[in-house]
Amino acid sequence: MKTQTKKINSRGQIGETLTWIVATIIIVVMLIFFILGSSLLSGTKNVGDTFRQSLTSAQVVQGTDLFLKKSLFTYTSIGSDTNKIILDKKLSKMADAGQFNLDYNSTKIEILTRYAKR
C-alpha cells in the first residue's frame, strides 16, 4: 500500500515571519532613538544666562553685564593713577578668566566715553 506523504512547504511562512521580526526590531530601535532624542530636547528647557535663537543656532544674544559695568564705573571714577592701573590689570585678569559676559575692552571704551567727561 502506498502512502502519500505531503510535505508542507513552509518556506513562505518562515520568510514572511523573518521579515516581520526584522521590521519589528527596526521599529523598536527607531522608537528608542526618538525617545532619547525627546529627552535630549527636553534639556533645552533649561533657561540659562544666554538665549539661543533656535535649537540649532550656535549664536548667542549677549545681554548686559551689570557687574562689569559697575567695576568699570569705579575704574572711571578712581582719582589715583596707581590704583587705576592695578584695577585695570585685575579686571583684565578677570576678563581672561571668562568672568564677564561682555567683551572687556569694548565695554571699557563705552563706559569711559560715557562717564569720563563727567
Place this chain on the structure above:
Amino acid sequence: MKINKKGDKLLSIYWFAILVIVATGVVIMVNVYYGSPYDVRQVESGILANHVANCIYFGGEVNPSLISSNGIFKEDFRDHFMNYCTLNFSVEGEFTQIPYYLEINFFKGIDSPTSVFNISEGNQNLKSDCGVDVQDKSKLSKCTSNSFFMKLNSNDVYFVKILAVVSKVNENTN
C-alpha cells in the same frame, strides 16, 4: 479551491500590535518632552545677584545705610539686610525649606584676600551644592557668583563678592 486566509488574520493582529507599540512610543516621547518643566533657576539666581548688587552700589553711589563715610560698615545693615534690599524669602508651609541663599563678602582694596564684612541670608545648606562636580547637576541648586569693585566718596575701593543660590528643585525638574 479554498484560499487560506488564516495567515492574513494573524498578520492583521500583528499589524495592530505594531501600531500599539508605535503609539506607546509616541506617548512616551510626548510625555518626556512636555512633562519636563522649564528650569529657570540659573536666570533667577542671576536676577537675585543683580538685585543685591544694585542695592549695595547703584549709580556710582554706595548705599549710605551700608557704610559710613569713614569706611565703617554698619551692623544695622546686616541685621536688617532683607528690609534694606527689599527681599523676602518667606515660604508657605511650616516644614518647607527656604529655597534661597545669599552671601556677600566685602574686601577692602583691590587685591585683599580677607573679607572685612560679610552678610549671609537664607538656607545655608544650599551653599554646598555650588562647585560639586557631577554629571547630572539638575537636582542640585543653581549658583551665581559675581563680583564688582565699588568706590566710596573717600576714594577707598572695595571688592564685593556676591553668591546667590536658588534651590526650587521640585518646581524646575522632573
Place this chain on the structure above:
Amino acid sequence: MVKRKFKRGELLVENIIFLVLNVAFLAILVLFLINQGSGASALEDAYSKQVALTLDAGMPGTTILINFQSAKEVSDKNKIPFQDVLLIKDHYVTVKLSDKSGKSYQFFNDINVSTLRPEKDANGNFDGYYFIELRRKV
C-alpha cells in the same frame, strides 16, 4: 473543473476597514499631540515662572503688560474666568488654566503689586492681557 469564486467584494471591504482603522489611529495620535502642546500644565508652568521672574526683576514705579492670550484660549476652553487665571499673593504667582491644575512659583522681590487687572478691549471683553503695577512697599 473547479470554478473559482473571486470574492472581490469581501476583500475590498476588509481593505477599506483596515485603511479606515489606520487613518483613525493616526488622527487620534495627531489630536493627542496637538492637545499636549497647548496643554494647560505646560502653559501654567511657563507663565507662572515668566511672571515671577518679571516681578523679581521689577523696580518700584514699573508698569508691566503681559500677553496671556495663549493662556486665555485654554482657560476659555476649560471655563475658567480670565480674571481668575493669574493670582499674585504672599510672594507667590499662581496661574490656573483648568479646574484640576494650577502652578505656583515664588518670587523674592519684596515689592508691592499695587495693581493687578486683566485688560479689556473697547467692547468690554477681556483682550488676553494682564496689567501689573509695582510700587515700593511701605
